[in-house]
Amino acid sequence: MKSVFSSVSVVILTGIQGAIALLPADAQPVPASGGTGTQVHLRDGRFDIDGGQLSGDRANLFHDFEQFNLDRNQIANFLSNPEIRNILSRVTGGDASLINGLLQISGGNSNLYLMNPSGIVFGPSAQLNLPADFTATTANGIAFGSNWFNAIGSNDYASLTGSPTGFAFTMGQPGLIFNAADLELSQGNQLTLAAGTVASTGQLSAPGGQVTVTAVAGGDRLRIRQTGHILQLEIENPVATGSPIPWTLPITSLPELLAGEARLTGTSVAIAPGDVAVRGVNAQTATLSAAGNLISESGQMLTTGDLTLQAQDTVRLRDSVSTPLAIQAGGDLLIQGDRAIDILALNHPETPFQSAGNLTLVSDGVVSADSHFANGGQFSILNLANEPGNFVSLYDPIISSTGDVLFGNYTGVALKIETLGSIVGGNITITGPDTSLVGSDPDIPILTGGRALILRAGLPSLFNPPNTPQTVGGATFTSFTPPSSSGNITLGNITTSAPSSDGGPVILSTPGNITVGNIDSRAGFGSGARFSVTYEGRSLTTSRGGGTTDGTGDGGNISITSQSGSVTTSSLSSFATTSVGNGGNVRVNADRNITIGNVNATASGEGNGGAVQLRSSNGSITTGDILTLVPFNSGNGGAVTINAATMAQTGDIATFAESGNAGSVRISASSNITAENISSSTSSSSSSGTGSAGNAGNVTITSTSGSVTTGILITQSSGSSSDGRAGNISVSASTSISINSIFNRGSELGSIELGAENISTGDVNFFGGSEFSATVGSSSQQQSQRQVDPSELPEDVTGLNPARSPQISEETVQIEANRRREFEDIIQPGFEREFAAAQDIRYTLTAIEQQTRTKSAVVYVFAEEDQIRFRVETGRRAIETSIPESRASLLAKVEQFYEDTQNVASNSSADAASETAKYLYSVLIKPIEQKLEEVGEDSVDNFLFSMDSGLRLIPLAALYDAESGKFCREIQL
Numbered sequence: 001m002k003s004v005f006s007s008v009s010v011v012i013l014t015g016i017q018g019a020i021a022l023l024p025a026d027a028q029p030v031p032a033s034g035g036t037g038t039q040v041h042l043r044d045g046r047f048d049i050d051g052g053q054l055s056g057d058r059a060n061l062f063h064d065f066e067q068f069n070l071d072r073n074q075i076a077n078f079l080s081n082p083e084i085r086n087i088l089s090r091v092t093g094g095d096a097s098l099i100n101g102l103l104q105i106s107g108g109n110s111n112l113y114l115m116n117p118s119g120i121v122f123g124p125s126a127q128l129n130l131p132a133d134f135t136a137t138t139a140n141g142i143a144f145g146s147n148w149f150n151a152i153g154s155n156d157y158a159s160l161t162g163s164p165t166g167f168a169f170t171m172g173q174p175g176l177i178f179n180a181a182d183l184e185l186s187q188g189n190q191l192t193l194a195a196g197t198v199a200s201t202g203q204l205s206a207p208g209g210q211v212t213v214t215a216v217a218g219g220d221r222l223r224i225r226q227t228g229h230i231l232q233l234e235i236e237n238p239v240a241t242g243s244p245i246p247w248t249l250p251i252t253s254l255p256e257l258l259a260g261e262a263r264l265t266g267t268s269v270a271i272a273p274g275d276v277a278v279r280g281v282n283a284q285t286a287t288l289s290a291a292g293n294l295i296s297e298s299g300q301m302l303t304t305g306d307l308t309l310q311a312q313d314t315v316r317l318r319d320s321v322s323t324p325l326a327i328q329a330g331g332d333l334l335i336q337g338d339r340a341i342d343i344l345a346l347n348h349p350e351t352p353f354q355s356a357g358n359l360t361l362v363s364d365g366v367v368s369a370d371s372h373f374a375n376g377g378q379f380s381i382l383n384l385a386n387e388p389g390n391f392v393s394l395y396d397p398i399i400s401s402t403g404d405v406l407f408g409n410y411t412g413v414a415l416k417i418e419t420l421g422s423i424v425g426g427n428i429t430i431t432g433p434d435t436s437l438v439g440s441d442p443d444i445p446i447l448t449g450g451r452a453l454i455l456r457a458g459l460p461s462l463f464n465p466p467n468t469p470q471t472v473g474g475a476t477f478t479s480f481t482p483p484s485s486s487g488n489i490t491l492g493n494i495t496t497s498a499p500s501s502d503g504g505p506v507i508l509s510t511p512g513n514i515t516v517g518n519i520d521s522r523a524g525f526g527s528g529a530r531f532s533v534t535y536e537g538r539s540l541t542t543s544r545g546g547g548t549t550d551g552t553g554d555g556g557n558i559s560i561t562s563q564s565g566s567v568t569t570s571s572l573s574s575f576a577t578t579s580v581g582n583g584g585n586v587r588v589n590a591d592r593n594i595t596i597g598n599v600n601a602t603a604s605g606e607g608n609g610g611a612v613q614l615r616s617s618n619g620s621i622t623t624g625d626i627l628t629l630v631p632f633n634s635g636n637g638g639a640v641t642i643n644a645a646t647m648a649q650t651g652d653i654a655t656f657a658e659s660g661n662a663g664s665v666r667i668s669a670s671s672n673i674t675a676e677n678i679s680s681s682t683s684s685s686s687s688s689g690t691g692s693a694g695n696a697g698n699v700t701i702t703s704t705s706g707s708v709t710t711g712i713l714i715t716q717s718s719g720s721s722s723d724g725r726a727g728n729i730s731v732s733a734s735t736s737i738s739i740n741s742i743f744n745r746g747s748e749l750g751s752i753e754l755g756a757e758n759i760s761t762g763d764v765n766f767f768g769g770s771e772f773s774a775t776v777g778s779s780s781q782q783q784s785q786r787q788v789d790p791s792e793l794p795e796d797v798t799g800l801n802p803a804r805s806p807q808i809s810e811e812t813v814q815i816e817a818n819r820r821r822e823f824e825d826i827i828q829p830g831f832e833r834e835f836a837a838a839q840d841i842r843y844t845l846t847a848i849e850q851q852t853r854t855k856s857a858v859v860y861v862f863a864e865e866d867q868i869r870f871r872v873e874t875g876r877r878a879i880e881t882s883i884p885e886s887r888a889s890l891l892a893k894v895e896q897f898y899e900d901t902q903n904v905a906s907n908s909s910a911d912a913a914s915e916t917a918k919y920l921y922s923v924l925i926k927p928i929e930q931k932l933e934e935v936g937e938d939s940v941d942n943f944l945f946s947m948d949s950g951l952r953l954i955p956l957a958a959l960y961d962a963e964s965g966k967f968c969r970e971i972q973l
Contacts, residue, residue: 029076030067032092036157038063046075054084055144056158061110062149063089068116070101072125080108086163088142090151091116094249096175104129113164115139117151119175119252120195124202126181133209134185138175138195138251139167139222141244148244167194167222168244173273174218175251184282185209191283194222197254197273198290203280208304211283215276217291271295276311285331294337298323304330307355314340314365324348325371332357332377338384340365346396346436348372358403367391370436374465378403378421388426396436400462409492414452414504416443420487422512423457427492430504451496451504458487458511487512494519513565519558519572557584557610566592566619573600574610585610585638593619594644598651599626601638609638609655609663618645621669625651625676628663637680639663639697647671647706654679657694662717664697664727672706673733677740679714680727696727696746708733708756716745726750736760854941859928863887863948870928874937881931885923891950893919898953917960924951925959 028047031038039051047070052063061084068091070076078087087110091097097116100123105112111133114120117140128134140151143166147159174196184205185191191204192212204211216222223234254271271277274292278299281288285305288294294311297318301307307329309315315337319325325345327333333355335341341363345352351372353359359375361367364384370393373379379401383389391397393412399405404421414434417423430451437447442463446452487510496504497520506519558574560567567590574584586601588594594616601610609628614621621644628638637655640663642648648669653676655663662680667673680697696715701708708731715727726746731737732755741762744750752764860871868890869882897916932938945956960966 027069027071027074027098029065029069030093032064032066035154036062036064038065038089045073046077049076049078052087053155053157055160057161058083059085059162060144060157060160061087062155062157062160063087065089065091066093067091067095068097068099068114070099070103070126072100072123074101076101076103078103078105078110078112080105080110082108084108084110086111086113088113088149088164089115090149091118092152092249094118096121096252099123100125102127102129103134105131111135113137113142115142115149115151117171117175117247118250120177122177122179122181122183122202124180126179126183128183128185130185130189133190133192134183135190135192135194136177137167137193138177139169140171140174140247141168142166143168143221143244146242148242150245152247152249153245163224165224167224169196169216169218169220169222170243171247171251172218173251173253174216174220176254178254179204182280188284196251196291197271197275199254199271199275199277201277201279203282204278204286205280205282206284206286207282208284211281211286211288213276213278213281213286213288215274215290215292217274220291274313281307296325296327299325299327301327303328306331306334306357308334308336310334310336312338314342315363316342317345317371319345319347319352321347325352327353329355329357329359331355333359333375334362335360336362337367338364341367341369343369343371344395345371351400359401361389361391363389369393369397370395372396372398372400374400374462376402376465379405379419381407383408388424390426396434398437398441400465402462402465405457414447414450414454416441416447416452416454418454418456418459418462420459420462421457422488422490423455423510424488424490425492427517428453428494430496433504446505446507452507453494453496453504454507455489455491456507456509457489489514489516491516493517496520511564515568518570558586560588560590562590562592564591566590566594568593568595569597571597571599571624573598585613587611587613589613589615589617590619591617594621594623596621596623598624602627602629603635608635608660609657611638611663612640614641615643616645620644620647620649620671622647622649623651626653627655629654629656630658630660636660636694637663637682637697640665642667642669644669644671647673649674650676652676652678652711654681655697656680657682659694661694661724662697662715662727664699666698666700668700668702668704670705671703673701673703673708673710675701675708675710677711677714679712679716681714682717682724695724696750698727698750699729699731701731703733705734707736707738709738711740712743713739713741714743715750716743717747729753732756855939856942856944857937857940858944858946860946861924861948861951863890863951868923868927870931872928872932872937874940879931879935879937881927883923883927887950890923894951894954914960917958918962920954921959921961924954924956925961 028042029040029049031040036053037051038049041048041050049063052061054061061080068089080087087105096119097114098121103112109131112130113135115137117138119138120136142149142164144160144162145165147156148168149155149160176197176199177193177195179193179200179202182203182205183191184203188208189206190210190212191206193200194214194216196216196218198213198215200213204213214222225234253273272292274290275295276288276290277295278288278301279296280299281301281303283303285307286301286303287308287310289308289310291312293313294309294315298320299317307327315335317325317327324347326348333353341361351374353371353373355375355377357375358377358380359373360380360382361369362382362384367381367389369391379399381389381391388406388408390408391410393415395413397412397415399417401419401421403419405417405419405423407425409426409428411429411431413432414430415428430453433450433452434447437444443454446454489508489510489512494506494516496506508514508516558572560569567588572586574586584601586599588596594614596614599612601612603609607630609630612626612628614623621642623642626640628640630637635657637657637660640653640655642650646669648667650667653665655665656679660682662682665678665680667675678699680699682694682696694717696717699713699715701710713729715729717724717726724746725748726744728750729742729744730753731739732753735756736758737754737756737760739761742752742764744752754761855874858873860873862869864887866884866886867882868885870880872879893916897920900916932940947954
């Protein structure tokens with residue numbers, strides 16, 4: 001990692017040194033008059049503190065001071081005996097205590113408590129020489145059960161028995177504790193600082209023991225809980241605990257102490273009431289909690305056990321080039337900012353955040369994690385409800401975890417996560433490269449080169465394992481055994497797309513299962529990136545869109561490999577959006593089953609469609625629709641190859657090119673093959689291309705031990721000026737073949753070979769070539785166009801009837817010829833080259849349906865002397881109906897409607913136009929609607945009207961349906 005911001009530091013020390021310098025020359029502890037009978041004796045440069053009041057059980061000794069200050073080289077020595085468990089001192093004069101000397105206890109192993117609500121300051125020369133625990137607090141009461149040691153006023157000392165159970169801060173804003181010293185206790189003891197604000201630029205050390213730093217809000221009560229050797233401070237209900245005597249004397253604030261505001265240098269972050277700001281911590285366990293913000297700049301926090309950083313507002317962690325941040329726990333590391341977590345620590349030569357156990361970030365707000373993390377347990381980002389939480393990163397996020405990794409959504413720069421366990425996350429959006437990464441990480445070229453995502457689960461080892469120190473201050477780290485995990489990856493949608501550059505790579509690797517949503521690596525002005533999924537385990541599952549990679553350059557390649565598992569995805573898309581880009585290749589290889597939604601490897605212009613390859617070594621393949629299209633210009637459609645060990649089932653497959661060549665389609669399986677419609681076709685018009693079509697691809701379907709069932713098979717090449725070659729169709733099966741129908745068209749017809757014990761087909765339609773060959777079972781026929789006689793075919797072949805193609809009646813042919821002549825009389829030469837022949841109508845409608853997934857129909861309307869007759873040509877049949885309405889009456893209404901629509905500015909013309917629109921809808925549209933519904937053809941999406949003379953100026957979109965209240969253009973017939 002490298003520096004992003006300049007050095008930041010807590011500007012407090014200078015002000016504190018100034019405050020210490022103001023100490024009077026005779027600074028010393030000054031006993032309060034009356035009360036406890038505390039005495040201070042100066043002996044050999046040491047202030048011996050004696051007297052005081054004992055509790056009823058003689059375990060607690062209480063002292064009362066008017067002032068409590070120590071200058072450098074001064075010693076405050078509290079006299080004790082083996083019976084005294086706790087020595088508790090209060091300061092009642094209303095001034096903060098400035099301690100720049102040594103605190104010690106002699107004669108016993110007592111814990112020491114110092115309470116001064118006005119504030120406590122430890123100067124840089126302050127020291128502790130104590131045999132047990134030390135607590136400094138600005139509370140105004142220390143609880144002993146239901147009784148209180150009051151910071152002011154009288155106390156019933158005899159009733160204050162046992163050990164302290166809590167602290168009360170009943171003032172509006174409790175006082176502060178500031179530490180500029182290295183405060184260290186002996187082995188195994190507890191160091192506690194509890195105040196309204198706590199700032200420590202020095203070191204807080206409790207080797208083998210515990211450090212607790214707590215900043216509270218006014219009115220808070222803290223309850224002391226002792227679990228084994230762990231001290232916990234918890235906010236408590238004041239009603240249940242009662243209250244000490246209110247503090248009415250002055251409370252020194254941090255700005256007053258410094259004669260100015262305390263803030264982080266180089267930022268606008270001020271240290272406010274309720275905040276905790278800490279530089280160094282060294283302990284077995286440590287808990288830092290703040291009612292406001294928890295701040296650490298260039299901190300060194302090391303624990304051999306658990307480390308907890310909590311703030312009711314924000315946890316803000318920073319480092320500098322001169323002093324990198326290091327937060328390391330030998331147990332669990334918990335960082336919780338209720339409103340936000342803001343981490344920017346990029347200057348550590350290795351990994352700033354490490355734990356031998358679990359590492360958890362918790363917040364209901366933004367978790368900004370610009371750093372590297374390594375842990376020996378689970379890594380989790382959660383909200384306060386213990387659910388996966390969202391996080392962001394602007395510069396450099398890398399996570400290495402021995403256990404599972406859990407998070408919600410991620411938004412930020414290139415992300416890398418490696419774990420020996422599983423990864424469970426939400427949506428991932430990569431916004432840019434990781435430009436801050438330096439060092440020896442082998443993935444640096446990928447992470448710094450683009451919007452990359454690298455997720456590796458189930459690894460045998462980590463490149464960046466947690467490297468916490470074995471000992472801290474004489475304490476030893478305990479080893480952590482991570483939980484066993486299957487190494488799965490479960491995610492929401494993945495986006496590495498870029499609006500103005502190349503999309504980023506997606507690399508997913510695991511020996512377990514992979515389950516993801518949509519993968520989108522599109523590019524706005526560049527190439528879509530590749531994404532690669534490699535794993536050795538059981539299954540990969542994507543949902544809600546699968547994978548998308550496209551760009552104004554090339555669509556990115558998609559590669560998914562399961563070495564010993566299965567693959568389940570929703571859709572996979574890799575397409576180019578400009579006139580020169582290529583569709584990306586899509587390759588899925590699995591040992592077991594492959595289940596995929598739709599696959600799109602389309603090019604928009606002169607580029608080529610991508611190839612699609614699906615291979616299962618020991619399982620089945622099931623897909624949705626597969627498209628490898630080049631709808632404009634001269635690019636080639638991509639090939640489609642499906643190879644299944646057992647069963648294969650697909651939706652529609654379409655490989656299409658306008659002027660280029662269509663791709664081939666090859667499906668093979670040992671068991672049954674079921675496919676919807678399959679089309680390998682080219683079609684070029686003079687308006688958008690050369691008018692000359694390329695060649696269609698071959699369609700080959702092979703089932704070695706099962707059956708083949710398909711919809712329509714199409715291999716065709718049609719151009720407005722010249723056709724290309726049709727592709728061959730070869731279908732073979734061990735048992736049976738069932739085909740809906742076959743279309744074969746081109747300047748040279750392709751062969752059709754069907755081989756099985758039982759064969760059933762619908763229509764076989766072929767156009768253009770002079771020769772057609774068909775091999776069915778063991779029989780072979782080679783005939784001229786449209787002259788295969790069904791009587792010549794084997795008895796086990798049913799429905800193969802090319803002689804009936806293309807099923808356009810003589811009436812429709814004559815209708816088209818008549819309409820054609822009418823237009824030729826007007827348009828004159830050149831008209832014939834721009835329009836298809838009548839025999840192409842049904843074929844064209846069928847091809848449109850296969851390529852666009854919409855149904856279309858041609859409607860012929862005839863205004864005869866005493867009736868209006870309709871003929872509807874779909875891709876399957878002709879449908880006729882009529883109504884009794886004379887031509888003269890209809891033409892009169894048409895003329896009236898035309899005149900009214902030209903004068904809609906007048907109210908009378910508008911009303912008349914509305915009524916005429918209703919009439920024309922009832923006689924021209926309603927009969928068609930009713931007839932199509934009657935015969936089950938009411939799902940047509942698009943209608944092309946061929947109107948009789950006299951009707952061709954009718955604006956059909958303006959016709960109005962009185963029943964539905966909609967115009968014709970809004971109605972689905």
